[in-house]
Amino acid sequence: MKLETRHWTFLGLFVVITIVMLLPIRLSVPVSEQTQKMYDFIESLPPNSILLISFDHEASALPEIRPVGLAIVRHAFAKGHRLIGLSLFAEGTVIGYRMMQNVAAEYGREYGKDYVYLGFKPQYIAAILSMGESIPRTFPEDYMGRPYEELELLRGVHNYDDVAAVISIADGSLTTHWMEYGAARYNLTVLAGVTAAMVTTYDPYIASGQMYTLVGGLRGAAEYESLIGREGGGSRGMLAQSTAHIYVLLLIVLGNVIYFLTRRKRGL
Amino acid sequence: MDRKLALGICFIFGVIMFAQYFSQHPMARAVNQAVLEYWQIIFAFTLLVGVASFMKSSFRKMRKPSDRPYQILGLLGLISMPVLALVWGIKAGTPFMWMFENVQAPMQATVFSLLAFFVASASFRGFRARSLQAAILLGAASIILLSRSSLGGIVSDYLPPVAEWIRNNPSMAARRAILIGIGLGSLTTSLRVILGIERTWLGGSQR
């Protein structure tokens, strides 16, 4: 068994993360302006407001995006808002349904009255535009196969005019389409919970006001958890996250030191 | 003939969808809704074509004995999902969803998590300050990483606000320029597609 340089860097990361995760330490993080804005938005809505929650992610991003979605859904249910869930990625369908079902049970919310799950529709641009025209025509039935008009919560909901905002829980660029098609065409207010890797993609949209705000990555989840006073995957992972950053920084420094020393040796 | 027909259909649908954007007339809204439904249905069929294509390629690869066990496993995985869905349905708690939650989701998330190791390895082996541009890239990355770790506040109180300023100003400016470029590019490409100047989507020669 011959180990190469990359194996040592892998092993280092594995050992560092494992040791840190075994430590019973919780790292507190300051709340960013954007996370605070999301919290304030949900707080400021009148009770019983209707929010669309779109689970626009795949299973691959689940470890990072789940704590974000969970914190937001918990807050919305705790504030007494009504939620309509859907997914524009096939894989997000059951993930979103399970999350809403479990959190609704925590807060004693009732299916059909306090929350509804519409399920999945492919071709996200068409789905977003189609819902702007008519949500019942886009989703004639909910995820459980019940006709749209039979569900109490959905009776007054025809299109985006009847919801306060959409919160897209996304791991890619799908939220862009909510802004470019939903917001630009139908004046829908768009908020998002996204993976950290996508944060810089959305910065221009926040600066231009096309997106109201976002909660970014595990760190954003930890911030949101501290705001709602409920520990979750975000808070639990912060020490490991922080250590992983330092580990990568040390690797960058070490790599550069070796590079410059070698260059000097060669007389370059 | 087929190419001309396709170009004509592309033009008609392009013009209809462009024009309806500016109208609130019930007829325009109805046409918009109908075309969007067409869009979703055709897209669903394209996915079916993709599945058929995957099966075809799996059977072809099966001719090579060393690949056979893998291809059989892949096909078994593919076939098992519709069978489970047909017998027990697809709602939460069914064997179909058990497969998703305990086979697909954990594996997919783990495949993605492998990237953490490759990012670490790349940081050590390839992230070198070889030029001014590379040094700027390295500096920006280091500031962001440091500010988002517990050391950020310890090193200096100014580090987190500086990192935020970099993200919200110079970094955002470059991203915005890329966005504007993509926007203008998409705009002209869409126009060229509708007018039949851009024909690469038809395949074959440009003529």
Add this chain to the structure above:
Amino acid sequence: MDIGTIVAGILTLCILSFLYRDNPIYKMAETLLIGVSIGYTLVIVWSTTLVDILFEPLFSESKLALIIPFVLGLLMFSRFHRRTASLSKIPIAVLIGSGAGVAIPVMLEARTLKQMSATVMPLISGSGWPDISALVVMVGVVCTLTYFYFSREHKGVLGKSARLGTYFLMIFFGTTFGFTVMSRMSTFIGRMEFLLTDFLRIIK
């Protein structure tokens, strides 16, 4: 421990084995993942789209207008035969044409004009003093755009502007790299949490 956690834990370890090198255990898990993922998408798309918005309205409610997208969809299968393959260009034309038609106003309004206006407006609507940050954004946008302008050689003022643009781009790439590291580490931390808490039960 339930059987689902055991299966998920073993498959997680199979995938992680790739970190040593490509091996048959990883390959088995990988092909199983591909098959199951395609099977899952097939079932979800079939039940939520083809059944809900095509087959049921067409066959149960006799909405005959839906025959058109149904036929267009079926034409996609003509790709599998060389003689009929060109027919698949018709449904593709519907997708491409309508997509392009919708994209024109959206790209113009949401991606170009709004972003341009957000670049200029903070400079104008200030309190009389130029806002340094807004100025940096303005310079950054213009210089980065000139870097992507290839119709003239990057010499003189254009060259200097394009060069400055590359510095802005490097800052963006560096920032994105920092956030990407965060993202990838979070995913790994999530998997480790599953392994240590649910599968191995080392963390209570």
